[in-house]
Amino acid sequence: MTDYKTVFGSLEDYAKGGVxxxxxxxxxxxxxxIFEVASQAxxxxxxxxxxxLEYVLEAIRAEGTSEWRATPHDEFALVMDGTVRIELCDPAAELVDASAGGSVTLDEEPKGNSMGTVTAQRGHMTMLPAGKAYRMHCDGVGVVLLQTIEGPDTVYRWSDICQTF
Amino acid sequence: MTITDEAPNQLGYRQFRVGGFTFSRDEYFVTVEWPTGNHQMPVDHWLRCTQRDVAWGFFYGIVNFDSVIGTMNHYGTVDMFAGRFNEAYRRAEVDYNETFGHEELLECFKAMLSDWTNEGYDPFAAPLETGTAFGPSSGSNDEAVTRRRVVADRMVSVPGDEPLRSDDSGFPVNRAFADVDQGEPVIDAAPGYEDEVCSFNLFAYLSRSDVTWNPSVVSACKESLYCPTTEEFTLPVIHGNDRVEWFVQLSDEIQWDVEDRDTGSKRARVIMRAGDVAAMPADIRHTGYSPKRSMLLVWENGSPRIPEMIAKGEAPVHPVDF
Structure with missing residues (x-):
């Protein structure tokens, strides 16, 4: 029987293809x-x-502890590299307009109930529920791919990250 | 739909007719006839194509079975065509197009799949993992050709949503993904929040997929749909886009041939390896090759606004401007 080797990428080891x-x-x-983008972020x-249209995929370099963020809609965080701990909070008051797109930065830790934590590794997908707040922590360096909607903190850097010739 | 009243042919297969199209099969080939021409293709390829077209509800845009035959989705009606996107056929005026109600053509394809798929052959499976499509009629495999497509409302594993896959539920780890870590995330939910603190191992979930080239929805951020799929051998159809489509290669490698959607002239080859992200413009058609079973995230925008934008010419052709 053939022994197959599945190739995943990481910050330390990826082989980019091309057009x-x-x-x-x-x-x-x-x-x-994604790994090249995160390595330079x-x-x-x-x-x-x-x-x-208004939907985006965001590549995020997880390193240390993030700010708290509040999301008006479900987002989904897929860990592509490293181990990322996600802390979830059910805020005591609405922190972001429910009709808005994308998550927003919170200036301080939100008041409310701790919902719990998820410790996710490569390939693990975590729901960041609508109307809740979250922050991420990574002891080393990790990479997260976020399924979300364009928001005030979405960074566009197409000329730098995309193949142009 | 009209299914001919004739008895099955000497090999045991029925003939099907819808509008001006007639479909018949023998041991090796399917023959398609229309008022101005006819065409043949190997039956294994035909079954793999019709299987995807049925499972995807004719998908977005155009599903070319090859350079002659295909379908075009108008989201309510669907065109079946011969030679419509083939310059020589159009020039010779032997191309043909007919519009059907979505369900009418779907029912015809379903009936064909049921009658023409023999026991032991699974059109969704990789060629190394299934029996033969060839030969005289021999049983059926309706369980395989009527699989339910996974469509998560929020995310796989969320209570009440699509369940995880396991040995017990009939989804063993595929032979090509035997080395994929099956460990699940550590979830520590506070009392009362068990239904909202949710996470799962997507890569393990995909390693247990029993189909190829069949995107299914695992998470939905409003109309933004994550539709990952496992790929092996070739995408049987040549998918013609009507909107921008995005791919994220999660593991291994796929090579894509990209052609002009309307003329078929070559535009590019796209080599995607783990971590690569690429868009397919709205005016291309593409097919893919995956030499080793791989994990591909197809990212779709399921907004009901898009068909109207396409009809008005307002849908973007290119993914981003920079």
Whole structure:
């Protein structure tokens, strides 16, 4: 029986592919690599690597402890590298307009009930529930891919992260 | 739909007719006939294509079975065509297009899949993991061709939503993912919050998928849908986009051939490895090759606004401007 080796990427070990153009513009493919983007990011910077109308995919370098954030809708955090601890809080009062898109930074730890924690490793996907607050912590350096909506802290850096020739 | 009243052919297969199209099969091939022409393709390829078209409800945009035959979704009605996106067929004026109600064509394809799929053959499976599609009629495999598609409301594993996969539920780890860590995240939920503190091992979940090239929804951020899938061998169809589609390669490697959606002329090859993100423009068609079973995250925007935007020419053709 064949022994297959499944290849996942990490900050330390990834092999980026690319667009081989025949008759097109490589910018039309917005080709990037999550690990490359995170390797050049500040901790918890939310860098868009995908955008479809108002929806975005954000690559996040998890390092140390993030700020608290409040989300008006469900978000989903997929750990792509490292071990990330996610702390969830049910705030005593509404912290973000429920009709808004994307999460917002909180200036301080929210008042409310602790909902618990999730300790997630590579491949683990965690729901960040609508109307709640969360923060992340990583002892080393990790990478999170966030499924969310464009928000005030979404960073666009397409020219820097995408293949252009 | 009209299914011919004729008895099954000498191999035991029925013939099907919908509108001006007639479909028949023999031991190796499917023959499609329409008022201005005819076409053949290997039956294993035909079954893999019709299986995806049925499972996806004709998907977004165009599902080309090959360079001649395919379907185009108008989200309520669907076109079946021959040679519509083939320059030579159009020039010779032997191309043909007919519009059907969604359910009418779907029922025809379902009936074909049921009648033409033999026992032991699974159109969703990788070729190394299933029996043969060829030969005379021999039993059926309705359990395989009528699989329920996973569509999570919020996220797989959330109480009341789509469940995890396990040995006990009939989803053993695939042979090509035997090395994928099966450990689950550590969840420490405060009392009363057990239904909202939710997390699962997506990679383990995918390692237990029993189908290939069949995206299913594992999480939904409003209309933003994570539709991961496991891929092995080739995407049987050539998918013609009507909107921008995004891919995130979660493991291993897929190579994509990208062509102009309407003419089929080559535009690019896209090599995607673990961690790569790429968009497919709205005016291309593509097919993929995965030499080793891989995990691909297909990221879709399921907004009901998009068909109207497409009809008005307002949907973006390219993913981002920079």
């Amino acid at each position: 081989h153009i025949v008759d097109d513009d490589p910018k039309y493919y917005a080709f990037s690599n 500040a901790p918890y910077e939310k860098i868009a690597v995908g955008k479809n």
